[in-house]
Amino acid sequence: MGWYLLKLAILLPLIAGMIWGSLKLAKKLQTQVGAGGEGRQRTIKVVETMMLSPGQRLAVIEYNGRDILVASSKSGFTWLAECAAQSRVQAKAKAKAEQQSLADLVENEFTQ
Known part of the structure; x- marks a missing residue:
């Protein structure tokens, strides 16, 4: 018993x-490996994802200065829309x- 303990x-x-x-x-x-090594820029970036239901998800992917909206499910990906990528700070x-303008508008409506 002592040998076992x-x-x-130890092990x-x-x-x-x-x-x-x-x-x-x-x-x-x-x-x-995921970054592709030192100093290499990634060309594809997942900006945001949103779960719709179990197994279904929306994703915004940035590629070559474009934002691409795709839907992913168990059966694969579906392209939904594409637009020029705007700066996240600007957005x-x-x-x-x-x-803020909507809050000001609502406040002005209730004060009158």
């Missing part, structure tokens, strides 16, 4: 350390300005 006390942390190390190594290799500023 001694082996367990259990060793196995846990090997698992932790392999996960760290896999994460490091995934980021290196957020525009949405905030529209929201």
Whole structure:
């Protein structure tokens, strides 16, 4: 019984350390391979995704300065729309300005 506990006390942390190390190594290799190496720009970028239902999702993909709206499901991808990519900062500023103007309009309606 003592021999079993001694082996367990030694091998259990060793196995846990090997698992932790392999996960760290896999994460490091995934980021290196996924980025295509040092200094390389990615041409495709997933900007935003939205889950519609289990197995169905909408995604905005930026490619060559264009935003492409696609729907993905278990059967594949479907192209829905395409437009010129606008700066994310500009889009957020525009949405905030529209929201503020709408709030001002509602406030003015209720004060009159």
